[in-house]
Structures are given as C-alpha cells and as structure tokens.
Amino acid sequence: MALAYGIQLPVQSQSTLYAEPWEAGAGAVDLAEIARTADRSGFAYIACCDHVAIPRRLAAAMSTVWYDPVATLSFLAGITENVRLLSHVAVVGLRHPLATAKQYATLDHLSGGRVILGVGAGHVREEFDALGSDFEGRGAVLDETVDALRAALGAEEYPEHRGARYEFSGLGQRPRPAQTRVPIWVGGSSVPAVRRAAIRGDGWLPQGDRRTELPAKIARIRELRAEAGIEEPMTIGTIAEPLYVGRPDWEVGRRTLTGKPEELVESLREYGAMGVQQIQVRFRSRSRTELTDQMAAFGAEVGPYLNA
Template sequence: MSGHPQISLQLRTFTDDADHDWSSTLALGRAMDVAGVDRVVVSDHVVFGENPDAYANPAVGGIAGGRQPTGPDGQWLEPLTVLTALAATTTRIRLGTAVLLAALRRPAVLAKQVSTLDVLSGGRLDLGVGVGWQREEYEAAGLPFERRGRLLDHTLEVCQALWAQQQAHYDSPELSFQGIHLMPKPVQAGGVPIWVSGTVNNAVARRLSRFGRGWIPWGPARDDLAGAIATMKDAMAGFGADPTDLQVQGNATTINRADGSVDLKATVASAVPLVAAGVSDVRVTLALPGDEQHAVDLLTELVVAFRAATR
C-alpha cells in the first residue's frame, strides 16, 4: 500500500422521500470537502424491478442478509450527474462511484462522460464499477444479465482504449472500430483510476489484474479482510499482475453512544486493524447534521481523529 490511509464517506443520493431537498445533499458534499475528507462516493441504480429481495441473494451478486435501502419507487440520482455537480462546488475532495453499473451504459459514451468529468474536476475522479445484482436493470437496457461480467469487461476495454490511444482501435466479438479519436483525454496519467467491486473469485481477480487500481471487497470478503486481501493478491499474481500497490476499501464500524450520538474516537479506532490488514481507503458511515456548518464541524473532528489514529 502506498501513501497514508484515506478516509471516505458515501453521500446518500437515494431516498424514499419524494420531496427530499437535494440542495441539502449537495451541501453535505461541500461540507466533506471543507472538512478534509479524502473521497466522497455515490451509488447507482438506473431502474428498479419489483423484486428488491434479490439483493439478499448472493447467487445473483447480492449480499446475504442485505436489504435495499428504498423500495422500487425510491428516488435514485444518476451518479455521474451528481459528481459533476460536486465537481463544480468542491475543490479538493476525490469523487467516486461505489459502484457504477458501467455495463448498462454504451461504452464510448461512458468513456466521454468520465473523461469530461475528470477534466472538469481537475483529475479528481475514481470510477468504482461492479456487475450489480438486479436482472431487471439489464433487461431494461436490452442486455443479457447472464453475460454481465463480460459486458463489464467489454465496457472497461473500450474506455481504456479510447482514453489511452490517440487513434484508438478496438476489436472484440461485441464491437470493432479503428482510427477513432476521443477528446479530451482524462487529466490523470493512465486514465481514470478504476476500482473493481466483487468477492474473491477468479473473474474479479482477472478484472482487477487487467483494469483495477483498487478493490472494493464484497460479500464474505469483507468479513476477513486480511485473509481476503492476501488471497486476492495471490490470485492477481497468478494472472501476471503486480498487486503490490493495490488499493483496498474497507468499512469502519460506526460506534454510537447511549444517547445515539456517534463516538468518533471509538469509530476511528475500528479503522486501525483495517489499515493493518492492508486497507487504504476507510469508509465511515454516520448520520450527518442537516446544517452545513454543523456537518463541517463534525466531519473536521472525524478527520482529525482519523489522521491521529492511522498515521
């Protein structure tokens, strides 16, 4: 792992409240930026079917015991649009997806959107991707759910070709082109960093080996991060990759006091064993005050405590 551990938060861009004030959501993103949080991430669902219980089925990519945070008619903002708004209203925080269902987008159009956002944000974008769990989203996009892994790989192949090559060429069973120019290129050297979500398996290890700067562990991998990281790095090495600088996301445990307030010291203490296990990006989940300045104050205290505990 290179550099100091980073602290990240998810910005909730989904709700069952049809009258939610989205300006307050953007204000919380600004508060994270001001307070010194390293990365803010947003999640993705394009559409919902009427079987949200499938989220609890690991066989289709869900997580055992998991529960969707909204019903099918919940409000879910499109993540790249949200990150564009945040890019315009923040100055230093990194902006990420956790995770984008990248295969649902046409690859060349996604490459253009992501490159544009990287340029407008001054090179602050991280693209976290995954295959998802919901068959209905693929059906609504006219795509076969059973081929979602290959569709994701294809999407990433096209994006990286268009980002890296001045006269891009690409050939696969899904798509062929040559002499294609996509401008502007991403600001970041090597293109926008890709973080791959998934469990410990050969498909995810191969995807990380080909595309990934970072891994977002999913399912059982989150229960034994030290073991999972070692196993994943071994698998990546088996595919010819050098996993030495693999970045890994892990979730701190939020500790609340008896009165319901968050115990920041105890919460950041839970990050220490994660960092020792090889986690480079510690995700903290906590309820934030609606008032922007109060949120800045709480987050500043959190960041200071995190730095002290992990450096």
C-alpha cells in the same frame, strides 16, 4: 499503514438498508453542503451509486431514488476543490464503453483530474432487459468493458479496442481525461469480482465484507496479481461499520462504532493492519446538520491519526 477515508453520499441513493429518515426530504442544497464538508474535512472522495430504474418488485426495499452519478458528481465537482469523485459503482455493462468514456473523461477534464471510476456487474435484471443489455453474461461483459475503458480513457484521441462484444477504432474523443490514468476500482466480493479486481483493477471495493472476511480476500488478490505478474500498486478498500463520533444519546444500532476519537482511531486502524488503504465511512445521523457535524469531527479528531 496510513488509511484514507471517503464517504458514500447520502440522499443520492435511498435504499432502506442504510438511508436515514431525514434524507427523504433532502436535495441539492443538502448534497452541496455535505460535499463541501467532505472537501474541507480531509475526505479522499465522495461517492455516488448507479441505477437507471428500479422495478416495482424491489422498490419497497431499494426505493426509486437513485441520482445519476455523472450528473451528481459533475454538480458537486463545481463547488469543491480537492475531494475526488468516485462512482460506487457504475454499472458500466449497461452502456457502450465509448459512451461511458465520454462522460467520465469529460468529468475528469472539468474537475482537474479528480475522477475514480468504480465499476460493478450490477444485479437488477429488469434494468439490463430494458436497456437491451446482457444480464446473464454481465460478468464477461464487465471484464471486456473494463478493457475497453482502459483504451477509451487513455492518452489516445483515437482509442482502439477489439473484443468479443465491442470494437472501435478511428473514432476520436476529446476532451481527454486530465489524468494520465483514470483509476478503475472494481466493486464486489464474489469470487469472480475478487479475481476481476485483482487482474483488471487499480483498486478493490468490497461490498459488505466483515472484518474477519477481509484478510483472506486481500491475500487472494495479492496472490492473483503475483501470478499475473502485475507489479503496480493497488488500492485495497473496505466499507467500515456505521460510525458516530462521541457518545450518542439516541439508538444508533448495535453494529455502530461509537466513542471518543481515540477509540475510533484504535478500532479503524485494525483495517490498516489487514492491508486496507482506504475506508468508506458512513455516519448515523438525524439531520443534515448532525451529519456534517459528525463529518467535521471525524476529519478533525480521527482522520489525522489514521494517516499518521
């Protein structure tokens, strides 16, 4: 099975779980060059995370560096041509769905139809409390928000939705998205998230699943969609292990996949055999230049064989 590949942008989120030291001093110039490299190296998408504010109790681990996804992806849309623009993931329950639809419809319109709206339930209580959103009920809020966004991002200038929390009709929004259907990819690996992805999503963005865990969840998604009578194709994704093309002369971590391009191809193709259609990749690097060199090498020497 052919595998598309995309990248969660560095710099725009700097959790200690994955940020490289050089990102702390990076900014717009670096993001621009990374996005351009992705665009010319065959990457299917560039992705940006979503947090409004980080409480002090989590700041040491998460940091407070979280760029706004719509602002960031809009900036990068203007300097790229083909690469798609993914929110991975937008915590859409923090905002009214009409506000979210306005932002992403505009971005899709201006980018020529390149938006993929990745959504997730969120996990930081203080964000929800500060914005007056329902943290305890965030799963149910997300379910309805996805339904409301389907209407608000559809073809109708005056969308309609009536639900338990949101109701709107007779309110026009233009510009409309360039795409007939903006893909909604659902993030998360919990039981409710997998069900939500299966029933409501055009794609699934698992979070942190190891290879051994994916086949059962993919089978569950297929089962749920069959039970619901959903026949439309769905994009199954995953986040691959950290990568380094070649033999590094520095410590890149024991879980990092390294080696010749053909060795990386062989390893990553295992995801395709499981039923995965797109992999999100992240490269170990000590500078922006090393990262863009890695991306270019992957695009030239690995990517073409994943799509063969």
